[in-house]
Every structure is written in C-alpha cells, then in structure tokens.
Amino acid sequence: MKRPLTVSRPELMPDGTDAAFRAMVHDTLAFAARIQEIRAAFGELLGLPASGYTLLMTVLHRQGRDGVGVSAVAEHLHLTGSAVTVEANRLVKLGLLEKRGDPADGRRVLLRATQRAEQMLARLAPVQAEANDALFGALDGPGFRRFAEAMHDLVGCADDALAILDLHRHRKSA
Missing domain, CATH: 1.20.5 (Single alpha-helices involved in coiled-coils or other helix-helix interfaces)
Incomplete structure (x- = not known):
C-alpha cells in the first residue's frame, strides 16, 4: 500500500517521495533534543533549570546600561511576557537578576543581571565555548x-x- 505524502512542495521531495523530508525532520528533532540537553547541562552547572539559564544568558547579552525590558526578552526568546516574568522572579529571589521600573516608562519592567550572575556566567563561558564549538x-x-x-x-x-x-x-x- 502506498503511503500518503506528508508534504506537497516539490522542493521538499527531491526524489518524488517524502522520505528525505521525513529523515530531515527526525534529524532536526534529534538535534533539538540534544540542544535542550546541552542547555539543561549548562543550567545544571550553574545550579539552575534550563529555563533559568536561558533567561539569565539572554538578559546578560541583551541588557544595556539600564537593563532590558521583559517584553524584549520575551520577544527574543519567543515566549510570553508572563512566562519571562515567572522565571525572572525566581532568578530575582536567587540574587541573579534585578528588576526595576523603567524611569522613561513606568509601565515597563527592566531586568539586569547581578554581578554574582555575571561572575557565574563568566566561569561557565569556557565550557560553553567548548561545547558550542563541538555542537x-x-x-x-x-x-x-x-x-x-x-x-x-x-x-x-x-x-x-x-x-x-x-x-x-x-x-x-x-
């Protein structure tokens, strides 16, 4: 019995079947799973869940002098503002993030990595570089x-x- 195709665009079926497409999807899933494992391992090395590690890295690399807005972090990570806020509150309690109102716009909340967080991430950087170079x-x-x-x-x-x-x-x- 011939199986129905899972794609219809010819560009995705170089041999006229969807076999190459399905193989690529499964490779993508395997790669994504490994990226998640690596992210979790980075977090574990810092004593954080993967989501906390990701948020902390994002804030550190996107913050300006005054910090970075929750909405900008949410957009960058393709998350909701409420998801970022929940994780940010955990990191604030751990002394890794600071939250404050934006002096230019009282409705906005700015996040900034603490000096402790910056030191932790600086110690992790050589491990990140080695793993990312391999990845x-x-x-x-x-x-x-x-x-x-x-x-x-x-x-x-x-x-x-x-x-x-x-x-x-x-x-x-x-």
Whole structure:
C-alpha cells in the first residue's frame, strides 16, 4: 500500500517521495533534543533549570546600561511576557537578576543581571565555548550564516504551521 505524502512542495521531495523530508525532520528533532540537553547541562552547572539559564544568558547579552525590558526578552526568546516574568522572579529571589521600573516608562519592567550572575556566567563561558564549538563543528563560516538565517526564517514558518494546526483543532472541537 502506498503511503500518503506528508508534504506537497516539490522542493521538499527531491526524489518524488517524502522520505528525505521525513529523515530531515527526525534529524532536526534529534538535534533539538540534544540542544535542550546541552542547555539543561549548562543550567545544571550553574545550579539552575534550563529555563533559568536561558533567561539569565539572554538578559546578560541583551541588557544595556539600564537593563532590558521583559517584553524584549520575551520577544527574543519567543515566549510570553508572563512566562519571562515567572522565571525572572525566581532568578530575582536567587540574587541573579534585578528588576526595576523603567524611569522613561513606568509601565515597563527592566531586568539586569547581578554581578554574582555575571561572575557565574563568566566561569561557565569556557565550557560553553567548548561545547558550542563541538555542537556546530560541521559548520564553516558560510554554512553557519546560511544555517542561522534558515533557523530565523524557520521559526516564523513554524508559527505559520502552528496557526494552521490551531485552525484544524478549533474546527475539530467545534
């Protein structure tokens, strides 16, 4: 029995079947799982959950002199503002983040990594570099640029796919 195709775009079926596409999806899932494991390991080395590590790294690298807004962090991480706020509150309690109102806009909350957090992340940096170099060892400079652009574009495509699935789920439940 011939199985139905899981894609219809010819660009995704170089041999006329969806076999290469399905193999790529499974490789992507395996790679994503390993990235999650690596992120969790970085967090573990700091005594944090993976989500705390990710938020702390994002704040450290995106903060200006005064900090970075919760909404900017949420947008960068493709999360909701409330999810960032919950994790930020945990990191504030641990003394790793500071929260304060934005003097220019009282409605905004700014996050800033504490000196303790900066020191912890500085100690982790050599381990991160070694692991990240290995993780992306198959990429040269042009390959990295293409991969980074593709990932950026694919996040938007994933949002489109989720919107399609939401429509189907809504129709099914109606």
